[in-house]
Every structure is written in C-alpha cells, then in structure tokens.
Amino acid sequence: MNIYVDADACPMNDIIIELGLANNLSIYLVKSYNHYSLQEYPTGVDTIYVDTGKEAADYRILSMANDGDLIVSQDYGLAALAIAKNCLVIHPKGFAYNKGNIDQLLASRYQSAQARKQGIRTKGPKALTESDKQKFTSLLTKIITKNIQ
Known part of the structure; x- marks a missing residue:
C-alpha cells in the first residue's frame, strides 16, 4: 500500500x-506549483508538483494510485473516482x-454549489x-495496521 495525499490543503x-x-510505506505528496516549497522530507516521502x-x-493521484492504495483528500470528486x-x-x-x-456527500456539494x-x-x-x-490519527493507524499485515 502506498499513500497519496492531495497535499495543497491537507493539514495532516x-x-x-x-x-x-513508521510502517515502511511510500508517501506521495501531490501539490500544484502554486504551493511550491523548499521543505525537505525524509526518504520515503516524494513531493510531486x-x-x-x-x-x-486529482488527475495525477488517480493516474498513480492502484487498487488498495490509500488516498487522503478533502475532495469528494476525487474520493468518488478513487473508490471506483x-x-x-x-x-x-x-x-x-x-x-x-459518497453519493450523499456529492449531492451536498452540488446543492451548496447551486446555492x-x-x-x-x-x-x-x-x-x-x-x-x-485524533479521529484522523486513529483511522489512519487502523487502516495501516489492517492493510500491511
């Protein structure tokens, strides 16, 4: 399992x-050039602009991710495509x-956009x-533990 992060606005x-x-997973932080940074990350973390x-x-993450990979995103559209x-x-x-x-989340997003x-x-x-x-940390720990065994 690899981890792909929609990293432009991810606070985690x-x-x-x-x-x-800590669990020897590869992490890919996908960002737009608008969020370019000179921050260096440890080995195992790649930044993709x-x-x-x-x-x-979203398109880059979808092109890279495979069945069973983990994606972290606030974007419901990306989530829907990744679930598929x-x-x-x-x-x-x-x-x-x-x-x-996901259908309810997408409908809510649509209604807000229309408003x-x-x-x-x-x-x-x-x-x-x-x-x-705390909820995020707990969920991420649970997913990693379940999927690396």
Whole structure:
C-alpha cells in the first residue's frame, strides 16, 4: 500500500508522514506549483508538483494510485473516482469515504454549489479541531495496521 495525499490543503501531512514511514510505506505528496516549497522530507516521502489547473493534482493521484492504495483528500470528486478504482480514501477530519456515503456527500456539494450560484452565502468548512486530529490519527493507524499485515 502506498499513500497519496492531495497535499495543497491537507493539514495532516506531518501525521501521515510519521505513521506512514513508521510502517515502511511510500508517501506521495501531490501539490500544484502554486504551493511550491523548499521543505525537505525524509526518504520515503516524494513531493510531486503538478500544473495549477483545478483538478491537476486529482488527475495525477488517480493516474498513480492502484487498487488498495490509500488516498487522503478533502475532495469528494476525487474520493468518488478513487473508490471506483478500489482505493481506500479518507478525509483529514477523520472519516472514510465509501460507497455508502459518497453519493450523499456529492449531492451536498452540488446543492451548496447551486446555492452559491444563486447568490446564497453558504458556510465554509468548520475549523479543524483537536478531536478531528485524533479521529484522523486513529483511522489512519487502523487502516495501516489492517492493510500491511
């Protein structure tokens, strides 16, 4: 199992790197050139830069990921496509995307987009909490443990 991170806005990179490397997994941080950084990562962590297009990171992740790989993303569209590819997909807030919840999440995203087009202000995502970090760490640990044995 490899770990692919939609890393432009992922607040959990440090946790992913720590747990992934502790379990000898390869980690790929996929970012747009708009988020270029000179930060150096340990061996086993590769940063892949893509064009600044809206879904460039998503397309790169999908082209690289294989059945059973783990993807970390806040993007419901990417999650839906990755689930269809038999990848495991988790959100930085600590929940797993799956065939049972992805349709509702996509519908909610669509409804919010339609409301914004009509000029209705919608709420943005809630701030990340310590509880979210704990849920994410617990879920990531569980997935890694289950899939590397």
